[in-house]
Amino acid sequence: MLSNAILISLAIMSAAAALNMLRLLKGPDLPDRILALDTLYINALAIIILLGLYLASDLFFEAALIIAVMGFVGTVAVAKHLLRGDIIE
Amino acid sequence: MNFAFWIEALVAALILAGSVFALIGSIGLWKLPDFFMRLHGPTKATTLGVGALVIGSLLYFSTRGAGLSLHELLITIFLFLTAPVSANLLAKAALHQELKRSKKTKGKVWPQ
Amino acid sequence: MTRRRFFPHPWLSLFLFGIWQLLMNDLSAATLAAGALLAWGIPLLTRRFWPDPPRPRKPLVALRLTLCVLGDIVAANLQVARLILGPARKLRPAFVEYPVALSDPFAVGALASIISLTPGTVTADVSPDRKTLLIHALDVANEQELIDTIKNRYEKPLQEVFPCSQTPF
Known part of the structure; x- marks a missing residue:
């Protein structure tokens, strides 16, 4: 039962990621694309947690945590770049 | 109908609920008309979506007999601390770029 | 004032201690000791970055x-x-x-x-x-x-x- 539920969840998450990709391609403005990328990394994190559940392995936790950290830093850096035209002040 | 069965059912329900919330966030990102409204979809539904997934994963790994496993909570804590920051920065960037807003939007924005 | 100088941010220390236990994901004596050391040392070394800590009540x-x-x-x-x-x-x-x-x-x-x-x-x-x-x-x-x-x-x-x-x- 659980593995079926995980497979269904993976399918739903893939649909969500596809919608994010559509928004990323369509834009229309830069903040929209950054928002799409931000959502995309959170979805990737969810997919990795699901994969860890599917394979019953605890090792995927570190990968998910690192994606969370790097994704946040990336979003902040690009948003700052839009605000100031410069990241390091 | 034993204990393990119900735990498994609960984990399955949590991860399904989590992924449905993430999907709703992405639907919001796709269909809402202007940037500021789109901002609401992902920053909310995704946070709860990942939250439910993480609680499901926590339950699953804690009941396998290898002792309590709480470290998935770190992901939720981190996302809850950072989601407002990135939402705020994106909103500021959008205000700075003077993106057009949906015509019905009440209230004024501040000059940047 | 000495208490504040050697143990500047009790809440930050508690938070760091909790984070360390979660990261290590077990409760052995070594983890507790390392967590306590980090929870004491990190606020002490980064004291200058936290100019005036908020003091939560209640x-x-x-x-x-x-x-x-x-x-x-x-x-x-x-x-x-x-x-x-x-x-x-x-x-x-x-x-x-x-x-x-x-x-x-x-x-x-x-x-x-x-x-x-x-x-x-x-x-x-x-x-x-x-x-x-x-x-x-x-x-x-x-x-x-x-x-x-x-x-x-x-x-x-x-x-x-x-x-x-x-x-x-």
Whole structure:
């Protein structure tokens, strides 16, 4: 039962990621694309947690945590770049 | 109908609920008309979506007999601390770029 | 003053200790000792980056606020899900200016974060004097009602937790 539920969840998450990709391609403005990328990394994190559940392995936790950290830093850096035209002040 | 069965059912329900919330966030990102409204979809539904997934994963790994496993909570804590920051920065960037807003939007924005 | 010099931020230390235990994911003596060492050492070494720490009072009120915020996140998520799946033309988006009564910068930050975390509202900007927040809401029927809700549910408890305005910025 659980593995079926995980497979269904993976399918739903893939649909969500596809919608994010559509928004990323369509834009229309830069903040929209950054928002799409931000959502995309959170979805990737969810997919990795699901994969860890599917394979019953605890090792995927570190990968998910690192994606969370790097994704946040990336979003902040690009948003700052839009605000100031410069990241390091 | 034993204990393990119900735990498994609960984990399955949590991860399904989590992924449905993430999907709703992405639907919001796709269909809402202007940037500021789109901002609401992902920053909310995704946070709860990942939250439910993480609680499901926590339950699953804690009941396998290898002792309590709480470290998935770190992901939720981190996302809850950072989601407002990135939402705020994106909103500021959008205000700075003077993106057009949906015509019905009440209230004024501040000059940047 | 010596207690503050050698143990500058008790809350930060407690937080770091908890994070370390979660990262290591076990409760052996070695983990506890390393966690205690880090929780003491890191605030001491990074003291200069935390000029004037906020001093929370009334931990029970803080706990109740946390639980209330978590409950609201779940409840309002369902509401926003319904708004998103419903027809988009019925939404009533608005920018609302929220007058802040808090004086502690940390408390204002916490309030802005809580507003962003609860679905349907995002803090878009803070005025330079930190007295007004610009909030974007997805669906507002009555702006005064939104302001009153935020004030009663989140700002009043925050005022109790961070009562004094001893933090000059």
